[in-house]
Amino acid sequence: MRVLKYAILGLLEQEKQTGYDIAAAFKGALGQFWSAKHSQIYPELKKLVAEGLIEFETVIQGEKLEKKLYSLTVTGEAELKEWMQRLEAVDVSHKDEFMLKTFFISSMKKEEAKELFSNQLVSRKRKLDELMRTLAELETEFGSNMHFSSSEFGHYLVLTRAIEREKGYIQWLEHSLQFME
Amino acid sequence: MRVLKYAILGLLEQEKQTGYDIAAAFKGALGQFWSAKHSQIYPELKKLVAEGLIEFETVIQGEKLEKKLYSLTVTGEAELKEWMQRLEAVDVSHKDEFMLKTFFISSMKKEEAKELFSNQLVSRKRKLDELMRTLAELETEFGSNMHFSSSEFGHYLVLTRAIEREKGYIQWLEHSLQFME
Protein backbone atom coordinates (compact mmCIF):
# COMPACT_ATOMS: atom_id res chain seq x y z
CA MET A 1 0.00 0.00 0.00
CA ARG A 2 2.78 2.42 0.92
CA VAL A 3 0.38 4.77 2.68
CA LEU A 4 3.17 6.53 4.57
CA LYS A 5 4.63 7.44 1.20
CA TYR A 6 1.46 9.37 0.32
CA ALA A 7 1.16 10.87 3.79
CA ILE A 8 4.62 12.35 3.31
CA LEU A 9 3.92 13.51 -0.24
CA GLY A 10 0.71 15.18 0.97
CA LEU A 11 2.46 16.97 3.81
CA LEU A 12 5.27 18.14 1.55
CA GLU A 13 2.79 19.48 -0.98
CA GLN A 14 1.42 21.81 1.68
CA GLU A 15 4.87 23.08 2.65
CA LYS A 16 8.62 22.40 2.37
CA GLN A 17 9.61 20.69 5.58
CA THR A 18 12.03 18.47 7.49
CA GLY A 19 11.57 14.91 8.70
CA TYR A 20 11.16 16.32 12.16
CA ASP A 21 8.31 18.55 10.99
CA ILE A 22 6.58 15.54 9.43
CA ALA A 23 6.85 13.63 12.70
CA ALA A 24 5.40 16.70 14.47
CA ALA A 25 2.46 16.83 12.03
CA PHE A 26 1.54 13.29 13.09
CA LYS A 27 1.21 14.54 16.64
CA GLY A 28 -1.56 16.96 15.66
CA ALA A 29 -5.08 16.33 14.35
CA LEU A 30 -3.73 14.28 11.44
CA GLY A 31 -2.40 11.80 13.98
CA GLN A 32 -5.99 10.79 14.77
CA PHE A 33 -6.03 8.97 11.43
CA TRP A 34 -2.43 8.38 10.43
CA SER A 35 0.94 8.51 12.09
CA ALA A 36 4.48 7.18 11.99
CA LYS A 37 7.55 7.41 14.20
CA HIS A 38 10.69 9.21 13.11
CA SER A 39 12.42 5.83 12.75
CA GLN A 40 10.03 5.03 9.93
CA ILE A 41 9.94 8.54 8.46
CA TYR A 42 13.65 9.07 7.87
CA PRO A 43 14.21 5.86 5.89
CA GLU A 44 11.03 6.55 3.88
CA LEU A 45 12.29 10.05 3.00
CA LYS A 46 15.54 8.52 1.78
CA LYS A 47 13.61 6.06 -0.34
CA LEU A 48 11.39 8.77 -1.83
CA VAL A 49 14.47 10.79 -2.80
CA ALA A 50 15.94 7.67 -4.47
CA GLU A 51 12.66 7.24 -6.36
CA GLY A 52 12.75 10.84 -7.51
CA LEU A 53 9.45 11.80 -5.88
CA ILE A 54 10.96 14.31 -3.46
CA GLU A 55 14.19 16.29 -3.16
CA PHE A 56 15.90 18.28 -0.44
CA GLU A 57 18.10 21.26 0.18
CA THR A 58 20.35 21.39 3.22
CA VAL A 59 19.77 24.41 5.40
CA ILE A 60 21.94 25.61 8.29
CA GLN A 61 20.02 26.37 11.45
CA GLY A 62 21.88 28.66 13.88
CA GLU A 63 25.62 28.04 13.79
CA LYS A 64 26.07 24.56 12.32
CA LEU A 65 22.93 22.42 12.66
CA GLU A 66 22.24 20.91 9.27
CA LYS A 67 18.63 20.23 8.50
CA LYS A 68 17.13 18.85 5.31
CA LEU A 69 14.21 20.70 3.82
CA TYR A 70 12.26 18.31 1.63
CA SER A 71 9.92 19.27 -1.18
CA LEU A 72 7.96 17.51 -3.93
CA THR A 73 9.35 16.98 -7.41
CA VAL A 74 7.03 17.19 -10.43
CA THR A 75 6.84 13.38 -10.46
CA GLY A 76 6.02 13.35 -6.76
CA GLU A 77 3.23 15.82 -7.22
CA ALA A 78 1.77 13.72 -10.03
CA GLU A 79 1.88 10.55 -7.91
CA LEU A 80 0.15 12.36 -5.06
CA LYS A 81 -2.64 13.56 -7.36
CA GLU A 82 -3.08 10.05 -8.75
CA TRP A 83 -3.45 8.57 -5.23
CA MET A 84 -5.80 11.32 -4.11
CA GLN A 85 -8.24 10.48 -6.90
CA ARG A 86 -8.03 6.73 -6.48
CA LEU A 87 -11.32 5.25 -5.26
CA GLU A 88 -10.23 2.67 -2.77
CA ALA A 89 -12.34 0.04 -1.07
CA VAL A 90 -13.28 0.65 2.55
CA ASP A 91 -11.06 -1.58 4.61
CA VAL A 92 -12.87 -3.84 7.00
CA SER A 93 -11.05 -4.10 10.27
CA HIS A 94 -10.16 -0.89 12.01
CA LYS A 95 -8.40 -2.70 14.80
CA ASP A 96 -9.64 -1.84 18.25
CA GLU A 97 -8.39 -3.79 21.22
CA PHE A 98 -11.22 -2.61 23.45
CA MET A 99 -13.81 -3.97 21.02
CA LEU A 100 -11.93 -7.27 20.95
CA LYS A 101 -12.36 -7.47 24.70
CA THR A 102 -16.01 -6.53 24.27
CA PHE A 103 -16.50 -9.48 21.94
CA PHE A 104 -15.31 -11.73 24.77
CA ILE A 105 -17.47 -10.06 27.41
CA SER A 106 -19.05 -13.40 28.35
CA SER A 107 -15.75 -14.42 29.95
CA MET A 108 -16.11 -11.60 32.51
CA LYS A 109 -18.25 -11.05 35.55
CA LYS A 110 -20.77 -8.27 35.22
CA GLU A 111 -18.90 -6.03 37.68
CA GLU A 112 -15.62 -6.48 35.83
CA ALA A 113 -17.28 -5.57 32.55
CA LYS A 114 -18.83 -2.45 34.06
CA GLU A 115 -15.43 -1.44 35.42
CA LEU A 116 -13.85 -1.91 31.98
CA PHE A 117 -16.59 0.07 30.23
CA SER A 118 -16.61 2.87 32.81
CA ASN A 119 -12.88 3.27 32.50
CA GLN A 120 -13.09 3.41 28.71
CA LEU A 121 -15.88 5.96 28.99
CA VAL A 122 -13.71 8.24 31.13
CA SER A 123 -10.78 7.97 28.68
CA ARG A 124 -13.00 8.66 25.69
CA LYS A 125 -14.59 11.69 27.35
CA ARG A 126 -11.17 13.07 28.15
CA LYS A 127 -10.13 12.60 24.54
CA LEU A 128 -13.29 14.27 23.27
CA ASP A 129 -12.59 17.24 25.51
CA GLU A 130 -9.12 17.59 24.08
CA LEU A 131 -10.40 17.46 20.51
CA MET A 132 -13.09 20.05 21.25
CA ARG A 133 -10.48 22.39 22.65
CA THR A 134 -8.37 21.97 19.51
CA LEU A 135 -11.41 22.75 17.36
CA ALA A 136 -12.14 25.85 19.43
CA GLU A 137 -8.55 27.04 18.88
CA LEU A 138 -8.85 26.44 15.16
CA GLU A 139 -12.09 28.42 15.07
CA THR A 140 -10.70 31.39 17.00
CA GLU A 141 -7.66 31.45 14.73
CA PHE A 142 -9.39 31.05 11.38
CA GLY A 143 -13.04 31.88 12.04
CA SER A 144 -15.87 29.41 12.21
CA ASN A 145 -17.21 29.82 8.68
CA MET A 146 -15.16 27.10 7.07
CA HIS A 147 -15.63 26.38 3.38
CA PHE A 148 -13.94 24.36 0.66
CA SER A 149 -11.35 26.99 -0.15
CA SER A 150 -10.25 27.67 3.42
CA SER A 151 -6.62 26.71 3.86
CA GLU A 152 -7.61 24.81 7.00
CA PHE A 153 -10.58 22.96 5.52
CA GLY A 154 -8.84 19.56 5.59
CA HIS A 155 -7.74 20.15 9.15
CA TYR A 156 -11.28 21.16 10.08
CA LEU A 157 -12.88 18.10 8.45
CA VAL A 158 -10.47 15.73 10.16
CA LEU A 159 -11.12 17.33 13.52
CA THR A 160 -14.89 17.23 13.18
CA ARG A 161 -14.67 13.59 12.13
CA ALA A 162 -12.52 12.74 15.15
CA ILE A 163 -14.98 14.55 17.41
CA GLU A 164 -18.03 12.80 15.97
CA ARG A 165 -16.21 9.50 16.26
CA GLU A 166 -15.59 10.02 19.96
CA LYS A 167 -19.16 11.16 20.55
CA GLY A 168 -20.47 8.02 18.88
CA TYR A 169 -18.15 5.82 20.89
CA ILE A 170 -19.23 7.53 24.11
CA GLN A 171 -22.92 7.12 23.32
CA TRP A 172 -22.45 3.46 22.58
CA LEU A 173 -20.47 2.96 25.82
CA GLU A 174 -23.20 4.68 27.83
CA HIS A 175 -25.93 2.70 26.13
CA SER A 176 -24.04 -0.55 26.68
CA LEU A 177 -23.53 0.25 30.35
CA GLN A 178 -27.29 0.82 30.71
CA PHE A 179 -27.79 -2.58 29.08
CA MET A 180 -25.76 -4.11 31.90
CA GLU A 181 -28.10 -2.30 34.34
CA MET B 1 1.34 -6.01 22.51
CA ARG B 2 0.66 -9.51 21.17
CA VAL B 3 -3.02 -8.74 20.62
CA LEU B 4 -3.49 -11.69 18.27
CA LYS B 5 -2.40 -13.91 21.13
CA TYR B 6 -5.35 -12.70 23.23
CA ALA B 7 -7.76 -12.81 20.31
CA ILE B 8 -6.93 -16.49 19.92
CA LEU B 9 -7.15 -17.19 23.65
CA GLY B 10 -10.54 -15.46 23.76
CA LEU B 11 -11.89 -17.45 20.83
CA LEU B 12 -10.63 -20.72 22.27
CA GLU B 13 -12.23 -19.97 25.62
CA GLN B 14 -15.62 -19.87 23.90
CA GLU B 15 -15.08 -23.17 22.16
CA LYS B 16 -12.45 -25.76 21.15
CA GLN B 17 -11.56 -25.04 17.56
CA THR B 18 -9.11 -25.34 14.69
CA GLY B 19 -6.89 -22.66 13.14
CA TYR B 20 -9.27 -22.62 10.23
CA ASP B 21 -12.21 -21.88 12.54
CA ILE B 22 -10.28 -18.99 14.07
CA ALA B 23 -9.62 -17.54 10.63
CA ALA B 24 -13.34 -17.95 9.88
CA ALA B 25 -14.28 -16.09 13.10
CA PHE B 26 -12.31 -13.09 11.83
CA LYS B 27 -14.55 -13.02 8.78
CA GLY B 28 -17.63 -12.42 10.95
CA ALA B 29 -18.60 -9.49 13.15
CA LEU B 30 -15.37 -9.77 15.15
CA GLY B 31 -13.49 -8.95 11.97
CA GLN B 32 -14.85 -5.40 12.17
CA PHE B 33 -12.41 -4.81 15.01
CA TRP B 34 -9.72 -7.45 14.77
CA SER B 35 -8.54 -9.94 12.21
CA ALA B 36 -5.58 -11.94 11.01
CA LYS B 37 -4.78 -14.17 8.05
CA HIS B 38 -4.20 -17.88 8.39
CA SER B 39 -0.51 -17.31 7.66
CA GLN B 40 -0.28 -15.37 10.90
CA ILE B 41 -2.66 -17.61 12.87
CA TYR B 42 -0.91 -20.96 12.38
CA PRO B 43 2.53 -19.81 13.58
CA GLU B 44 0.90 -18.02 16.52
CA LEU B 45 -0.92 -21.23 17.51
CA LYS B 46 2.38 -23.09 17.43
CA LYS B 47 3.95 -20.42 19.63
CA LEU B 48 1.08 -20.52 22.13
CA VAL B 49 1.42 -24.30 22.41
CA ALA B 50 5.17 -23.88 23.05
CA GLU B 51 4.34 -21.33 25.74
CA GLY B 52 1.90 -23.71 27.37
CA LEU B 53 -1.12 -21.43 26.99
CA ILE B 54 -3.04 -23.74 24.66
CA GLU B 55 -2.96 -27.41 23.71
CA PHE B 56 -4.46 -29.51 20.92
CA GLU B 57 -5.86 -32.92 20.13
CA THR B 58 -5.67 -34.30 16.64
CA VAL B 59 -9.06 -35.28 15.25
CA ILE B 60 -9.74 -37.24 12.07
CA GLN B 61 -12.32 -35.69 9.79
CA GLY B 62 -13.90 -38.14 7.31
CA GLU B 63 -11.37 -40.75 6.20
CA LYS B 64 -7.95 -39.27 6.87
CA LEU B 65 -8.01 -35.47 7.16
CA GLU B 66 -6.17 -34.57 10.32
CA LYS B 67 -7.30 -31.41 12.03
CA LYS B 68 -6.02 -29.92 15.27
CA LEU B 69 -8.59 -28.94 17.84
CA TYR B 70 -7.06 -26.33 20.11
CA SER B 71 -8.20 -25.50 23.63
CA LEU B 72 -7.01 -23.33 26.53
CA THR B 73 -4.79 -24.65 29.28
CA VAL B 74 -5.27 -23.42 32.85
CA THR B 75 -2.35 -21.02 32.35
CA GLY B 76 -3.88 -19.77 29.11
CA GLU B 77 -7.21 -19.12 30.79
CA ALA B 78 -5.45 -17.15 33.55
CA GLU B 79 -3.54 -15.03 31.01
CA LEU B 80 -6.76 -14.29 29.15
CA LYS B 81 -8.49 -13.15 32.35
CA GLU B 82 -5.52 -10.94 33.24
CA TRP B 83 -5.64 -9.22 29.82
CA MET B 84 -9.42 -8.82 29.92
CA GLN B 85 -9.20 -6.84 33.15
CA ARG B 86 -6.25 -4.71 32.11
CA LEU B 87 -7.22 -1.04 31.72
CA GLU B 88 -5.35 0.02 28.64
CA ALA B 89 -4.92 3.53 27.28
CA VAL B 90 -7.00 4.48 24.26
CA ASP B 91 -4.69 4.36 21.30
CA VAL B 92 -4.59 7.52 19.26
CA SER B 93 -4.42 6.73 15.59
CA HIS B 94 -7.01 4.41 14.19
CA LYS B 95 -5.48 4.51 10.75
CA ASP B 96 -7.87 5.52 8.02
CA GLU B 97 -6.57 6.15 4.53
CA PHE B 98 -9.69 8.04 3.48
CA MET B 99 -9.26 10.51 6.35
CA LEU B 100 -5.63 10.97 5.33
CA LYS B 101 -6.85 12.03 1.89
CA THR B 102 -9.40 14.27 3.55
CA PHE B 103 -6.62 16.05 5.43
CA PHE B 104 -5.07 16.87 2.04
CA ILE B 105 -8.35 18.02 0.48
CA SER B 106 -6.84 21.40 -0.44
CA SER B 107 -4.76 19.65 -3.10
CA MET B 108 -7.95 18.66 -4.93
CA LYS B 109 -10.46 20.50 -7.06
CA LYS B 110 -13.91 20.78 -5.55
CA GLU B 111 -15.43 18.38 -8.08
CA GLU B 112 -12.77 15.75 -7.41
CA ALA B 113 -13.36 16.02 -3.68
CA LYS B 114 -17.11 15.63 -4.14
CA GLU B 115 -16.52 12.55 -6.29
CA LEU B 116 -14.26 11.05 -3.62
CA PHE B 117 -16.74 11.74 -0.82
CA SER B 118 -19.75 10.51 -2.80
CA ASN B 119 -17.96 7.29 -3.60
CA GLN B 120 -17.04 6.78 0.06
CA LEU B 121 -20.63 7.50 1.03
CA VAL B 122 -21.92 4.77 -1.27
CA SER B 123 -19.40 2.24 0.10
CA ARG B 124 -20.23 3.11 3.69
CA LYS B 125 -23.97 2.83 3.09
CA ARG B 126 -23.47 -0.56 1.51
CA LYS B 127 -21.45 -1.68 4.51
CA LEU B 128 -24.08 -0.37 6.93
CA ASP B 129 -26.72 -2.34 5.06
CA GLU B 130 -24.70 -5.51 5.42
CA LEU B 131 -24.22 -4.97 9.14
CA MET B 132 -27.91 -4.26 9.67
CA ARG B 133 -28.78 -7.50 7.93
CA THR B 134 -26.38 -9.41 10.17
CA LEU B 135 -27.96 -7.82 13.23
CA ALA B 136 -31.44 -8.76 11.98
CA GLU B 137 -30.30 -12.37 11.59
CA LEU B 138 -28.84 -12.36 15.09
CA GLU B 139 -32.10 -11.02 16.46
CA THR B 140 -34.29 -13.57 14.69
CA GLU B 141 -32.02 -16.35 15.90
CA PHE B 142 -31.63 -15.28 19.52
CA GLY B 143 -34.43 -12.81 20.13
CA SER B 144 -34.03 -9.07 20.46
CA ASN B 145 -34.02 -8.82 24.25
CA MET B 146 -30.27 -9.06 24.72
CA HIS B 147 -28.83 -8.84 28.22
CA PHE B 148 -25.52 -9.40 29.95
CA SER B 149 -25.95 -13.13 30.33
CA SER B 150 -26.99 -13.83 26.74
CA SER B 151 -24.43 -16.06 25.09
CA GLU B 152 -24.41 -13.67 22.13
CA PHE B 153 -24.10 -10.44 24.14
CA GLY B 154 -20.50 -9.79 23.01
CA HIS B 155 -21.45 -10.45 19.42
CA TYR B 156 -24.42 -8.11 19.78
CA LEU B 157 -22.38 -5.29 21.31
CA VAL B 158 -19.73 -5.52 18.61
CA LEU B 159 -22.37 -5.43 15.90
CA THR B 160 -24.19 -2.45 17.34
CA ARG B 161 -20.89 -0.61 17.70
CA ALA B 162 -19.98 -1.33 14.08
CA ILE B 163 -23.41 -0.11 12.98
CA GLU B 164 -23.21 3.11 14.99
CA ARG B 165 -19.71 3.68 13.66
CA GLU B 166 -20.92 3.45 10.07
CA LYS B 167 -23.91 5.68 10.79
CA GLY B 168 -21.61 8.32 12.27
CA TYR B 169 -19.25 8.11 9.31
CA ILE B 170 -22.17 8.45 6.89
CA GLN B 171 -23.58 11.48 8.70
CA TRP B 172 -20.20 13.15 8.66
CA LEU B 173 -19.74 12.41 4.95
CA GLU B 174 -23.17 13.86 4.15
CA HIS B 175 -22.55 16.91 6.28
CA SER B 176 -19.14 17.45 4.67
CA LEU B 177 -20.62 17.14 1.19
CA GLN B 178 -23.17 19.82 2.09
CA PHE B 179 -20.28 21.98 3.23
CA MET B 180 -18.83 21.73 -0.27
CA GLU B 181 -22.27 22.90 -1.51
Place this chain on the structure above:
DNA sequence: ACTAAACATGTAAATAGTTACATGTTGTAT
Protein backbone atom coordinates in the same frame (compact mmCIF):
# COMPACT_ATOMS: atom_id res chain seq x y z
C1' DA C 1 26.27 30.68 32.86
C1' DC C 2 23.36 26.88 33.03
C1' DT C 3 19.82 23.73 32.18
C1' DA C 4 15.93 21.64 30.25
C1' DA C 5 12.90 21.23 26.45
C1' DA C 6 12.61 21.26 21.82
C1' DC C 7 14.92 20.67 17.44
C1' DA C 8 17.20 17.51 14.38
C1' DT C 9 18.81 12.93 12.20
C1' DG C 10 19.97 8.67 11.90
C1' DT C 11 20.42 3.00 12.56
C1' DA C 12 19.39 -1.74 14.61
C1' DA C 13 16.60 -5.18 16.15
C1' DA C 14 12.38 -7.05 16.88
C1' DT C 15 7.48 -7.69 16.18
C1' DA C 16 3.32 -7.53 13.31
C1' DG C 17 1.04 -8.18 9.23
C1' DT C 18 0.32 -9.22 4.12
C1' DT C 19 0.97 -11.64 -0.15
C1' DA C 20 2.48 -15.47 -2.41
C1' DC C 21 3.76 -20.23 -2.62
C1' DA C 22 2.36 -25.04 -1.71
C1' DT C 23 -0.52 -29.07 -0.84
C1' DG C 24 -4.11 -32.08 0.12
C1' DT C 25 -9.17 -33.64 1.77
C1' DT C 26 -14.19 -33.49 2.21
C1' DG C 27 -18.85 -32.40 1.23
C1' DT C 28 -22.36 -30.84 -1.89
C1' DA C 29 -24.55 -30.15 -6.08
C1' DT C 30 -25.12 -31.52 -10.89
Place this chain on the structure above:
DNA sequence: ATACAACATGTAACTATTTACATGTTTAGT
Protein backbone atom coordinates in the same frame (compact mmCIF):
# COMPACT_ATOMS: atom_id res chain seq x y z
C1' DA D 1 -18.69 -39.57 -11.75
C1' DT D 2 -17.02 -35.12 -11.56
C1' DA D 3 -16.31 -30.65 -10.50
C1' DC D 4 -16.31 -26.87 -7.41
C1' DA D 5 -16.49 -24.74 -3.01
C1' DA D 6 -15.29 -25.19 1.45
C1' DC D 7 -12.29 -27.32 4.81
C1' DA D 8 -7.65 -27.74 6.50
C1' DT D 9 -2.53 -26.64 7.35
C1' DG D 10 1.57 -25.07 6.62
C1' DT D 11 6.08 -21.98 4.95
C1' DA D 12 8.66 -18.07 2.57
C1' DA D 13 9.33 -13.58 1.37
C1' DC D 14 8.28 -9.16 1.86
C1' DT D 15 6.36 -4.90 3.84
C1' DA D 16 5.00 -2.16 7.84
C1' DT D 17 5.60 -0.69 12.37
C1' DT D 18 7.53 -0.23 17.04
C1' DT D 19 11.08 -0.01 20.47
C1' DA D 20 15.57 0.76 21.54
C1' DC D 21 20.06 2.53 20.63
C1' DA D 22 22.85 6.66 19.48
C1' DT D 23 24.24 11.44 18.91
C1' DG D 24 24.42 16.27 18.64
C1' DT D 25 22.47 21.46 18.36
C1' DT D 26 19.53 25.36 19.45
C1' DT D 27 16.37 28.10 22.00
C1' DA D 28 14.04 29.85 25.86
C1' DG D 29 13.80 30.48 30.58
C1' DT D 30 16.13 31.18 35.07
